[in-house]
Amino acid sequence: MKPNMLYEAPPALPGKPGTRERIVREGPSALPDRDLLAALLGTGIRGLGVGTLAEEVLALLDGLADPPDPGLLIRLPGMGEAKACAVSAALELGRRLYGLRDRRIASPKDVWPLIAHWADRKQERFICCSLNGAHEVIAARVVSVGLVNRTVVHPREVFADPLMDRACAVVVGHNHPSGRLEPSPEDLDITRRLKQAGEVLGISLLDHLIFSSEGFFSFVEHGLLEAPSPE
Numbered sequence: 001m002k003p004n005m006l007y008e009a010p011p012a013l014p015g016k017p018g019t020r021e022r023i024v025r026e027g028p029s030a031l032p033d034r035d036l037l038a039a040l041l042g043t044g045i046r047g048l049g050v051g052t053l054a055e056e057v058l059a060l061l062d063g064l065a066d067p068p069d070p071g072l073l074i075r076l077p078g079m080g081e082a083k084a085c086a087v088s089a090a091l092e093l094g095r096r097l098y099g100l101r102d103r104r105i106a107s108p109k110d111v112w113p114l115i116a117h118w119a120d121r122k123q124e125r126f127i128c129c130s131l132n133g134a135h136e137v138i139a140a141r142v143v144s145v146g147l148v149n150r151t152v153v154h155p156r157e158v159f160a161d162p163l164m165d166r167a168c169a170v171v172v173g174h175n176h177p178s179g180r181l182e183p184s185p186e187d188l189d190i191t192r193r194l195k196q197a198g199e200v201l202g203i204s205l206l207d208h209l210i211f212s213s214e215g216f217f218s219f220v221e222h223g224l225l226e227a228p229s230p231e
Contacts, residue, residue, distance in 0.1 A: 032120040033058055040090055045078045053078045057087060062118075062125060062142045065161065067091035100137040105129070105171060108207055108218035114140045115173050119213045126153045126174040130167035131206070138165045143172075153190060155197035162203055169228070170198065173209035173216070181210050181217035183224065191219055204228040 019039045022031060031039075037054035044050040056076050060068065068091075073084035105111055111129065114137065118125045124146040130138040141161055144153040153174075162170050172194060174187075183191075191208045198205045206228065208219040219225035 033117050034120070037087070040087060041083055048078045061091075062121075062145065065139065065141050067095055100140055103137045105131055105135045105137065105206070108209060108216065108221055111171050111173065111207065111209055112211070112216050115175075115209065115211060116216075118142070119175050119211055121175055122177055123147060124174050124177065126158070127172065128158050128162065129171045129173075130162040130165040131169040131171065132166075133168040135169060135206070138167055155190075155193055158194060159197060159201055159203060163201070167203055169204040169206050171206045171209070173211055176210055176212050179212045179214060181212060181215065183210055183217065183219070188224065191225055195225065 019031065019035050022035070023039060028036060034051065034054045037057055038050045041050050041053055041057070044053045053076075057073065057079070060073070060076065067088060070081065070084040070088045073079050073087055074081060079087075100114060103110070103114070114129060115127050118127060125142050126144040126146070127140060128143050129140040132138055139161065143157050143161075146152055158170070158172060172191075187208070187210065191205075194208070195205045205225070206220070208225060210217040220227050
């Protein structure tokens with residue numbers, strides 16, 4: 001594989017356009033998750049702005065593998081029935097029409113679009129993508145939420161869902177809120193442990209990506225993880 005090229009964030013537009021104006025001018029793919037949710041919610045409530053409400057909803061969604069029922073969303077302060085139903089319906093429609101299933105992973109750049117939307121989180125998220133025998137995506141999930149500069153994860157947590165998925169391989173990744181993409185000693189250690197655990201379970205670790213809003217760092221591309229040999 002050729003060395004990856006880091007993607008730069010799009011330049012800011014003059015002034016401070018609103019969320020809806022940005023969607024029209026730049027397209028929804030240019031906005032972070034928080035702003036997309038804020039556009040969907042429309043308004044907040046007294047004492048709870050729409051941006052803060054969007055962050056609360058995101059915190060809930062990051063811990064779920066599937067779109068939530070409206071009843072779960074309604075429990076959040078500021079989420080009435082109308083907002084909860086709108087969010088739930090939008091998430092389900094997106095899953096049906098543009099789900100990740102069957103998207104084939106052939107190189108790190110194929111993983112980047114699946115995980116890039118987590119790059120703006122203020123805390124580290126450790127992500128695991130389950131793949132079938134053809135390296136097609138079964139699911140991409142948040143395994144663990146850590147601190148501002150550190151996430152704590154154990155191999156049993158990473159492989160719990162892939163085992164249920166009957167996955168044959170996984171790609172893992174985590175965001176660095178600082179924006180720096182260099183792996184830490186802890187990153188190197190967990191990669192080694194995940195590779196060993198995967199070998200025991202018969203689930204190959206294809207790669208580990210560290211990412212931010214600026215791009216990603218692939219352990220395989222930088223020679224820190226040996227790609228599994230084709231069977």
